[in-house]
Amino acid sequence: MQVNRILIKDAAYVITMDEKRRIISGGSILIENDRIAAVDKTIDVSQVDVDSVIEAKDMVITPGFINGHCHISYAHATRGIFPDDLGDDYLVNVFRLQDSMTADEELWTSLLAITELLSYGTTTIMDPGSTKSVDVCLDAYERSGIRMITGVQLTDTGNPYRMTVYSHDQALRVTESFISQYNGALDGRLYAWAMPFSPEYVAGELLGELKVLSDQFNVGCTLHVNKAGSSMPDGIDEPPIIALERYGFVGSNVTLAHCVGLSDEEINCLASTNTALITCPTNVVKNGGGYGQNFPLAELIKAKVRVGIGTDAGNNSNLLETNRAMYLAAVLIKDATGDPAQIPAEKALELATIDGAKALGLESQIGSLEVGKKADIVMYDTLRPEWQSLFNPVNSLVYNADGRSVKTVLVDGRVLIEDYVPRFVDTEKLIRRVQAFGSDMMKRNNVSFPPKWPMI
Numbered sequence: 001m002q003v004n005r006i007l008i009k010d011a012a013y014v015i016t017m018d019e020k021r022r023i024i025s026g027g028s029i030l031i032e033n034d035r036i037a038a039v040d041k042t043i044d045v046s047q048v049d050v051d052s053v054i055e056a057k058d059m060v061i062t063p064g065f066i067n068g069h070c071h072i073s074y075a076h077a078t079r080g081i082f083p084d085d086l087g088d089d090y091l092v093n094v095f096r097l098q099d100s101m102t103a104d105e106e107l108w109t110s111l112l113a114i115t116e117l118l119s120y121g122t123t124t125i126m127d128p129g130s131t132k133s134v135d136v137c138l139d140a141y142e143r144s145g146i147r148m149i150t151g152v153q154l155t156d157t158g159n160p161y162r163m164t165v166y167s168h169d170q171a172l173r174v175t176e177s178f179i180s181q182y183n184g185a186l187d188g189r190l191y192a193w194a195m196p197f198s199p200e201y202v203a204g205e206l207l208g209e210l211k212v213l214s215d216q217f218n219v220g221c222t223l224h225v226n227k228a229g230s231s232m233p234d235g236i237d238e239p240p241i242i243a244l245e246r247y248g249f250v251g252s253n254v255t256l257a258h259c260v261g262l263s264d265e266e267i268n269c270l271a272s273t274n275t276a277l278i279t280c281p282t283n284v285v286k287n288g289g290g291y292g293q294n295f296p297l298a299e300l301i302k303a304k305v306r307v308g309i310g311t312d313a314g315n316n317s318n319l320l321e322t323n324r325a326m327y328l329a330a331v332l333i334k335d336a337t338g339d340p341a342q343i344p345a346e347k348a349l350e351l352a353t354i355d356g357a358k359a360l361g362l363e364s365q366i367g368s369l370e371v372g373k374k375a376d377i378v379m380y381d382t383l384r385p386e387w388q389s390l391f392n393p394v395n396s397l398v399y400n401a402d403g404r405s406v407k408t409v410l411v412d413g414r415v416l417i418e419d420y421v422p423r424f425v426d427t428e429k430l431i432r433r434v435q436a437f438g439s440d441m442m443k444r445n446n447v448s449f450p451p452k453w454p455m456i
């Protein structure tokens with residue numbers, strides 16, 4: 001088999017996120033096909049053919065960021081339309097617009113979200129089942145080259161959100177056939193999981209059986225938990241995580257999303273069952289959820305619960321930049337506790353990389369720059385004002401830089417973003433197309449939220 005080699009040479013710093021958390025100044029990386037073959041201060045390539053060399057002077061290099069919860073198929077088309085005071089009507093309108101989307105609209109809207117994510121340094125995402133036409137959107141996943149987890153969003157009870165309601169047996173069948181068809185597709189970059197929506201709209205018995213199904217197929221499963229701490233999903237007075245344990249929907253291949261309001265009892269349950277969770281601070285703060293007061297990030301880390309970060313959707317967080325979510329995770333607990341030592345920069349960067357990989361069960365493949373792992377690599381150009389002065393690349397990345405400085409991005413050893421430009425799409429054409437979709441979706445659904453100031 002022919003080996004394609006890329007040498008990334010002489011970076012200012014390579015932040016490896018390996019076991020020892022080595023930061024290599026003047027570091028280089030050798031890639032062979034889709035994997036990292038060497039990461040070191042100097043790499044001897046005199047005995048091998050190198051197909052291309054990427055000069056990395058003044059670059060800080062990290063593993064690709066991992067966004068463990070972001071809906072990509074609908075939000076970009078009507079992003080930013082919702083006023084801050086919409087209240088409970090917000091979700092109903094979101095789902096109404098989404099429900100009306102054609103497969104073609106989903107495809108290009110997904111590609112725009114992926115373009116944003118990759119451009120700002122996110123190389124792996126979990127789309128939690130809300131894409132209706134994965135068969136069509138596969139084209140966006142394939143042409144962009146992103147690594148992603150997806151599935152079919154399941155409910156088995158009536159809901160105000162127009163989500164498809166499946167019978168118990170249908171839900172199992174649909175999930176089984178989706179996993180059989182898609183898990184491992186796109187040269188292994190596509191992972192298919194079981195994706196029930198939330199404990200409010202999926203019966204406990206079905207949740208338990210979906211977990212068993214996931215075990216059988218050796219894949220993961222995910223679930224929104226929006227009201228941790230106190231709610232009663234099936235009318236029994238127990239918090240959701242405890243109910244999930246009773247249903248059997250906990251364990252090493254379960255990744256829950258959100259979980260604001262967790263009680264100590266629930267944290268202990270997550271820890272003892274090795275259940276992971278994804279926190280989405282951008283969503284919580286925009287909705288006035290009191291992140292620092294209500295999300296026990298420090299306690300979860302102390303209890304050794306696997307935690308990663310996500311951004312939820314582009315119309316409730318309004319941004320999908322994992323870097324900004326990482327920043328919020330770093331600062332909000334400090335702010336709420338008055339203790340600047342909480343969630344240090346190093347921990348925040350772990351959440352976006354190796355911890356995120358662990359929360360998705362993918363740490364043997366991604367999350368750090370180590371020999372044998374997938375070559376999912378982000379290169380930040382530090383010759384920019386926000387990176388200067390540069391003495392501690394972790395502090396600078398977490399607290400002062402963001403996705404604007406992402407210059408080059410590789411996934412599976414393929415260059416997807418080069419000199420700030422996506423290689424896989426004409427971005428301007430894509431933007432104009434999705435803007436037109438949004439106008440049309442609002443018109444045909446009679447949805448309109450004009451800006452509050454006069455637009456003349």
Ligand SMILES: [Zn+2]
Pocket residue numbers: 069071128224257312313
């Ligand atoms: Zn979600």
